Amino acid sequence: MAGDLAPADVVSQSEQTQEPFVEEKDLPPARYIIKGSTAGCGVVESFLPFASIPVIDLSLIALSSSSKEEEDELEKLKLALTTWGCFQVVGHGIPTPLLDKMREITEQFFDLPEADKQIYSRAMNDIEGYGTDPVLSDKQVLDWSERLFLKLLPQSSRNLNLWPETPNEFRGSLNEYSEKVKSIIDIVLGAMSRVLNLEEHYFLTKHGNQALMNARFNHYPTCTRPDLVLGAKAHTDGSGISVLLQDKEVEGLQISNNSDWFRVPIIPHALLINIGDQMQIMSNGMCKSPMHRVTANARRKRTSLVIFYLPDPEIEIEPARELVNGEKPRLYRKLKNYAAINFECFQNGKVALETVRL
Ligand SMILES: O=C(O)CCC(=O)C(=O)O
């Protein structure tokens, strides 16, 4: 990836950035550099404050029961949904050794020689497989990362030829992990329905029984100039919800709240649940799909694993009728296949959520 690019890129970039203090040999290739102000990029030792993202004990949110402890967790959940648009979950039932195994196989895969990873390469116009972010224009600034994107659900969508055979525990571990994450998603969507005073299965049903689940393994290599690039540019997730397993030691994820950026703290055995655009739509804006980004790091590489859960693209989604009233008019139109809308907007430099707003 990045490191393999021709030195010619580096030279041309030094002309574009006009940063006399930068030594050419240290510059990342041109197409990775965020143009203009470097204020948007940070480093891990950043001065930014930590986000006070709620930590929710999922074991206390048992479906259809009620206790004081559960009420407290649901209260925290409501706050999380309407403020940060994300929360960390503990008590989620995934054993720590499996979380560590997922981190291990992620690292092992990205540590393979490039040729071995290329076996799983993403085809030109496809999202699935190994590669960098899809390059849609010459002007696009690339993320300082490499990824492996795999379809998990429905089962029939799995392309096993793209599932790495090395390390040899990869396939089995991913299968086991995805089943456990699906159970967490079921509980979280049930709890989200309840805190918004909707019928318990509301959001789950709205995703449909052919809902999509995808995995994205991210690797952010070290970068000599982390102040000039981003591991992942600022974005919101186009999913319904996303479940993120962060690197256990290396920080990098930042989240925006009221136009300020905050660092997301690492809790090694927790998962970060992120609300995606489609849940913002279905909740009529009650749940926030937060803008987030990933910084690069000069000293340490970072990995993460995100599971995206999305409504069946054939199903129409729209704001829940119960959440539309005189005080909260309907914010979004009815639509289906938001992923396609999102992709088209990405190609045209538009913000998908804005284009579906009424
Ligand atoms: O690496 C991370 O912490 C977040 C990655 C992310 O936001 C994404 O893959 O959508």
Ligand SMILES: [Fe+2]
């Ligand atoms: Fe994301």
